Amino acid sequence: MTTARLHSSATSQSSTKNGANGVRQRRSLEARHKLIEATIACLDKFGYADTSIARIQDQASVSRGALTHHFPSKEELVIATIDSLLETLLRPSLPSKKLSQTDIVADLRWLARNMTGTARGRALSEVLMATRTDKKLSARVNRRLTDWNTKLDEAVVGFYASPTGDDDDVRQIWMIARTFMRGLILQQPFTPDPAQIEQAINRFGALIAPYLETRKREGVTDA
Template structure:
């Protein structure tokens, strides 16, 4: 019995829909393959423990309203920064990919790119985030900054604290990863240089609220602290050479003795109420 025209039309529509769906599916797969930052779920090493499609939809729903909720925005941004820092410290700059940061932070791709449109932007903002708390007080007694001198401590003790609590930390090592990468990455170097220069200028102004050069020459203070900061960061590259980790401790002791005649802390009354903080400059 021949098919009626209505049935033939329905069959043709169905076949067209199937063909169109097949073309769209192939196009979507090609686009996914062309995007290096899209996690391939068939590759366990790259996908890791990333969210499934169902989990991702839940994350996407939870990210709605980010723009209207400052507290949520701050929390999400903080989680991303923490993920970037841990990736840099554990895996190094080259392996700190968008996918790995997204997985560690537990956020959607949309939320991550909302804060950081590119990997380069993510690294620049992470560097600024790492430097922000250690710029020094902009005026004597300011409490909004982590740079301080512990009450009653000498320069050697301050340098040991600098190494243990700031430089030789996840944050300090993450910063080193970005700095080393920028040596051969011209685009990254161009992006972070203004932030580094601004930080250095601000630090050199602010350190005068805590220390002074014994020579009485203000311009020497910034030079002396630049020497201190260079030495302390350099311990990262010296440590692998040493069989005995105590050598680092001895180096800090001796360096403190060398620098002590040239630097002195300002009177405690000029420091205001900063003694509750315990950090130093990176």
Template sequence: MKSAEAPPLGRQEAKSLRTRNALCDATVTCLVEFGYGETTLARVVEKAGLSNGALLHHFPSKEHLMTATAQHLFAKTLNRPKRRLPENAGDKDVIAADLRTNWSYYINTPQYRALLEILIASRTDKNLRAQIAGTLHEYHRQAVAYMMSAYESAIGEPEDAELLPVMSNIFFRGLLIQDQYSADPHKQQRMVERWIEIVAPLLRPRGGTAGQ
């Protein structure tokens, strides 16, 4: 059943949303450029071209701003682009295309590097961890629900529909960190392709989604 469309935003609501998005985008830029520790509220408002008052009106602390930025980035990862595959694409082609999309469209990006800065900081920053925990758990729940609805095991292992996509994302995240030790993008891409060669035959799209 088609869900009802959300009513249009009023002028003030639209302005508020633009401000929040501008602050989140500026936070992403600062995280990529300076890292979590050096991303200050002063730097964020300077990047956004806004005032301290505007930032504090929406986000009373750095932890609130980082949580909103994580939500901003997670929303993009849950909005998947439409598959573009030839008509004769098989199940393995679909899985391979999805894995490549996860790597190139979501993970190997400045936005995901910014998200990693937040996630790594939350390990030791108690205030950030407390503030962001609910967001992380909800994203994980939605991501797993998507995986279970999109994939099934090709070899009769029910857990694979969840475990293999999660393992793939963990591997891809590790490649971003490995970037600091290796400057060879060709080897990195070969590792991505080799991983896809291993995983793609083990999954298939649930409900005949090939070519969608």
């Protein structure tokens, strides 16, 4: 007599009116978190093609029943994982503890490391490639991705300005930078020497540096 156990979408949680942390809810969130982290690890290790539910539940040390309880389908799990990836990959650049704002090349190196040098960055690349052909998945995450991109643009405009004063140019330059960084993952098989990759990053930084200026930092209260 189980009703439709549509375990509410990824964003819900929201809890009930209860503010206290119930044992029940806490464990649930823990399990979800563990499963998402396992999915990221599998995407990084095995790639999207070979990331199966069996592997994920093995990586997470969670029973299959628990997995299917929290994520009734693989698609739900992937989407929740994408949400997690977007959030954690956006957060560090918003408070800008990491961005030096003065050395653009250093910022680019940080960007490169974030996108290709971490499990989360590589995992995102895997799902991005998958969305190209998986229309069902694409339909459900397209909005999130474009929103994320816009938010990132606005954050960058808060840090950098164009000598011409055109903010759109800053957005375009950084969009080019992000595109270049993403391309590194696909270029790596051609250029196995890490030093050559690093040199290319530095050179790219030199190419775009003349078109970026540090913005006069006023009250940048992060919301």
